[in-house]
Amino acid sequence: MTGLSEDLRLPVPCPSCGSHLMRVSRVKNPDDKVHCASCGKMICLWHEAQTVLRQGPGSQSEALIESAVNRNR
Numbered sequence: 649m650t651g652l653s654e655d656l657r658l659p660v661p662c663p664s665c666g667s668h669l670m671r672v673s674r675v676k677n678p679d680d681k682v683h684c685a686s687c688g689k690m691i692c693l694w695h696e697a698q699t700v701l702r703q704g705p706g707s708q709s710e711a712l713i714e715s716a717v718n719r720n721r
């Protein structure tokens with residue numbers, strides 16, 4: 649069972665453990681969940697991760713991740 653998901657680095661760290669390494673399904677549907685590769689916490693959806701990747705680090709990206717994490721808590 650390999651190749652179902654792949655790792656990516658987000659400019660914003662996981663709010664729970666501080667890791668930047670995330671995991672997403674290979675299919676990468678916009679609504680696929682992105683999880684922290686380290687602690688397994690759900691961070692955001694793939695389309696939100698793409699926005700963060702495009703924006704890079706900064707307060708806008710942090711706010712996006714924060715609201716996504718709060719929504720999914």
Ligand SMILES: [Zn+2]
Pocket residue numbers: 662663664665666667684685686687688689
């Ligand atoms: Zn984590």
